[in-house]
Amino acid sequence: MPLSPRLSIAVVAAALALTTVAACGNSDPLASGGSGSSDPNAIIVGSANFPESETVANIYAEALKANGFDVSTKLNIGSREAYVPAVKDGSIDVIPDYTGNLLQYLDKDATATAAADVDATLTAALGPDLAITTPAPAEDKDAVVVTRGTADQWQLTSIADLAPHSAEVKFGAPAEFQERSVGLPGLKENYGLDVSPGNFVPIADGGGPATVRALADGKVTAANIFTTSPAIAANNFVVLADPKNNFPAQNVVPLLRASKKSEKLTAVLDAVSAKLTTEQLVALNDSVSGSAKTEPAAAASQWVTAQGLDKPVS
Known part of the structure; x- marks a missing residue:
């Protein structure tokens, strides 16, 4: 399964971004390289370079802050070719991704399309340096x-x-x-x-x-x-319904640096995922990209508060 059209655009955007970085010097969110911090309470949240990813990344950051994590962000990184290695080397610790496309990136021969099959195959494809928590019901897929x-x-x-x-x-x-x-x-x-x-x-x-x-x-x-x-x-x-799963499942899933995965981090991210439905994601996208033009960070903060995730997860 090749990259989706949106992700193909993202790859081109990432290439252009590298040219810009070379000219401007300090605009690359990964310019500082891997941090490799072993402190389980210090979490760097990243995002790909499109509004939905940035919004969800800010949701993760807000919820983690509410639970006592020391959170920083590196947003608009680019495509998987940039951010998956960044998770592995510790430049970032958490980033929102999509199950089907992440699986295809990690295993080009994967043929799973149904959500349960994609999740199982993805877990096996992660390797020693990557981890995920529970995927959200929210799904951004072809239709x-x-x-x-x-x-x-x-x-x-x-x-x-x-x-x-x-x-x-x-x-x-x-x-x-x-x-x-x-x-x-x-x-x-x-x-x-x-x-x-x-x-x-x-x-x-x-x-x-x-x-x-x-x-x-x-x-x-x-x-x-x-x-x-x-x-x-x-x-x-x-x-139109796709009961034969022609289009692979694309549930939003937190991708983690494996060494940073902990019970506390998992509990917070699972609480976010449990609340994040496709309808909620559509509403967030409308807020950010529609007539309101809300900044992703502001939309994320409003959503976290509305969902009661601005308080510690019990």
Whole structure:
């Protein structure tokens, strides 16, 4: 399974960031290198370089501070190629990740897609330097999305329901979706949805505004949009069920430096994960990326307080 469109963008962004660092000197959050601190109470929380990751990282930081940890942050690090080695060398101790994509990074041959299978395979793939705690119910994964009008007209609830209309379906997604094993080939194999090359519409924004607009305006019949996009609810779109798990599970999971994992740290992160649902993540994304334009740190602080996680975990 190649990188998702969002993560492909992140890889490019990371490369650009390295160029900027070379010019500016001090903008690299990992410039100080590995700390390797053995103090279990001192935790460095990192994030990848997109708003959802930064928001969740700030949630971890706020909850850990409330439980007496000495917390610092290194945010907007970049892609897994940058932050997984940073966890291993002690530059950071905790970072939010996604189960399916983390598994694929660690084990290129992994084929698990269902959540339980992904979790089990991921645990085995971590090696001696990495650890995770319990994944959250919150999931940011690929989905096949249609308008409410299309869903009602064709009585669609799952991707399989779309298959009889294959000849009529114009599908909008990043160009690589046409060849990805979990893209059109997977949809054909698992559900019989056979989109002809002429009906595939490449849109290079990873399920973002251009994709949303194309779907809302009827330029495409179905689109690949991430499940935590606020645009789904805002436009009354319908996410079609994927009972065969064509798209691998992508539950939010804290990735840890193994030597820093403790009962106390696990208890706090598990308490956060237990509260973090997909609906909560959509709301956080809407707050940060929607019209309110709330800073990720502020959105995280508000959420931690609202969930009662600003107090020590019992």
